[in-house]
Amino acid sequence: MEQQLNGSAFVRHLGAVTGNGRAGYAALADRVRTLLSDGRLAVGTRVPSERELAVALGVGRGTVAAAYEDLRESGHLARRRGSGTWTALPTDPSPTPVAPFAPLGAVGPSGSNPGVIDLAHAAPAAPADVMALAGQEALAALPDHLVGPGYDLLGLLALRTAIADRLTAQGLATTPDEVMVTAGSQHAHALVVRALARPGDRILLEQPTYPNAIDLVRHASARPVPMALDRDGASGATGDRDDAGRVRWDVAAFASALRDSAPALAYLVPDHHNPTGGVMDAETRGAVVAAARRHAVPLVIDDCLRDLWLDEPVPPPVGSWATVAGEAPVLTLGSLSKTIWGGVRIGWLRGPRAVLRRVATSRASDDIASPVLEQLVALALLRRLDAVLPARRTTMAARRDHLLAALARALPDWSASRPSGGLSLWVDLHAPRSSGLVEAAARHGLHLAAGPRFGTGGAFEGFLRVPYTHPVDVLDDAVARLAAAWESVDAGAPTMLSPVV
Template sequence: MMMHAVGARAVARDLGGWRDDAGRRPAYRALADGIRLLVHDGRIPLGAALPGERELAAELGVSRTTVTTAYSVLREEGYLSSRQGSRSTVTVPATSRAPGPVPRRASSAGDVVDLSYAAMVAPVAEVQEAYGAALQALPPFLDTHGMEPHGIAVLREAIAERYRARGLETSAAQIMVTSGAQHALRLLLGVLAAPGERVLVDHPTYPNALAAIRRVGGRPVPVPVRPEGGASRAWDLGGIRSAARQTAASMAYLIPDFHNPTGLCLDDAGRAELARIARDTRMTLVVDETMVDVWLDAPPPAPVATHARGIADGEVVTIGSVSKSHWGGLRIGWIRADPELIVRLVGSRSASDLGTPVMDQLAAVHLLNVGDGPVEDRRELLRTQRAVLLDELSARLPDWVPTVGTGGMSLWLKMPAPVSTALAATAPSHGVVLAAGPRFGVEGAFERYVRLPYARPADELRRAVAGIAAAYDALGVTVEPAEPALVV
């Protein structure tokens, strides 16, 4: 039985610039490639029913024959399953099933390099040591029921101490432990954003945040982040204030610390203004600090919440995790908020889960308490890999313009032509999996952009850029004069 039907308007929105205006692929092939990419990205879930052929053709402004043929191609490739008298439902080829949203496929260049994730592999020795320490610390918890919706006290205190060390007075009562930062955001959306309410977001922003907002019925309101403005002017603070007032947004979700995908970091004056906006508009500002420890050139300013003491303190909420600084497989995140909001969040959590696993929490305690040495080792590795990626791009794709932020795990690149969706659809045939630019935006934006993480080893990055260059060349894009890199 199918999960649900995907509307034609939603498919058209997510397809973005799917057409091959240069005529290298027939329209049906370009459409099939675009839909296949949406399946790989997770924007069309497995088991969902695609729109009817006539309905989608009308929405896209193409003939029904084009849609019928595209569906036939997808059916032959194993991406659609059809039964007499029912709509086609999404699947993936049996040989391509693998963990994660993107199937891995062989290529002539060797194993596929997956650049759809900005995440590093685990520091094996440190993680093993952390779980060993957790096992030793576990016995006192075995005499309890083991379900702590707030999080265990020792971890909440360790997280609070991190904030105090950064100049933000925090008590354990202001901390709630979650199963990762994404879980934290989902809990906050459930409490702070009713269906139909508007949520301000950076534009571009983290794709899974957009998905979470839409999942609860929220309406993302994009406010541009402009890399050419540099760290002090990249965020349109006036635009955020105006949008908050004009839309009566109940909440904003922003990433001022090594923004994903640009790597930019908002300066201290900008953070103070964000806190003022939250106070003046009575809008809850959710600050995502997931990348805060991944600084490469300079550490970040003090947390946004340091500017929100007193009457504005309840209007600035911070979320964080250990996924970028240590390992994504350790699903430990947290929320720092006013104690009253923490109580509300704990009350609502029981509808989804009853707490984060104790062993994982104890492992996180160990990692947070061992000091900054292991994290600095990862920063140094990222600096090296960033340099490798920039060198390869300069040699093979000199007309692409990278934004080089002061931290994070990825470059945000502007291409000479709006071919991001087509490139992401073509790249797997050349040994690379990419996240297309429109994944990071609203209503099909960012067709001229692509995010390239440098979280993979140097040899994989070299191989990936070679594959991307080959895929880009296959698109036959006319090269325009190069612009200088945006070093901020």
């Protein structure tokens, strides 16, 4: 079943749109275009009939009919014979290719891309002294493991115990046999999709979301089902950036998406959501788990950014609300890549034993085990993590505030909320020119990821994710290049990526 909205649900998206005649239909059409461009209304959604929407809005049917016709002419609605009217986005006749969301590679004097600043990937540099100590400790512990075969699908018991203890301390009671060690959280996510989803299955994703999660769904020959996040009214200027554009999860929309699309899985990033920075509140966490249980849909919770709170700790893990055993497990992904360093390719999957056995059976065919030495390094890092995090948070908070101030000075027409944690800003450009900006920035030695990379159907042309993981002098250089690139972008027709369906 495809996504569809009835009259009352569509009105909830539209908000207050009133009036008849030309002003009324123009306002309605503009509101729909805005919702589509920033991803709050998913492309490929069946909208209610003209009569149904007119009744729900309390306006004349002619007003809705005129708005729908305007939207069809602009390419934002498409009529399908025998199946109603569906949302769409106009396509550029010469679209920019969608590149994989893969790391650019090393930058700087010793890297492969000297002089290039990478703002496409939110990954901090490693704490060198801590990494050196962890490496020494791992090498010292290695001889004790050389007497065995070195294979363990679940991972070293000592590391699984440390992970379980950390999750338990966060509020998610966990035993070592409920943990599998993986080569990063993306690997854990891929293993879950391969074990629990089949080609053609639907997988529910937030809109926007982490780009590699979208790519993973497609590589598995599954179908992404976008669920738009609600966004508070963004300001027209940067003056109230702290309140502009904050996101929240609409539980009713989530439950409706579970019911209507019957997905095999639902993937959520509740803590310092990537890319918006939003944090799901405790009440919503409980409601999301309850909805998933009612519809028997497993939840995949990406908790990689959980420890990177900058202002205040986040609520307990979503899995802590899964107190009833049943057909809708909550699977939690974690790693050290964001808190310590992207080069630490050790992550984990936490879930019920029965699900881990199923995932392990699938994994055994091509990935026998995680490397022992890397697991020992991860164990040493976990033992030091609570000592490392305070300084890490202080540094990232200072960089976040510095970047917000630098953007406000150099690009005052843009706006961004002040995230309470994570590694990046979700910037509203107030113009659908993200892809054109990415192309222009490359000529200034700046590597960016266009807004549409974070969604499906070509949405988010008016947005850009900007990490604050670099030192402040590099951030200042990046903002100067960004401003120069923005100035050089053609102010004419917007450049859009071709829709990805």
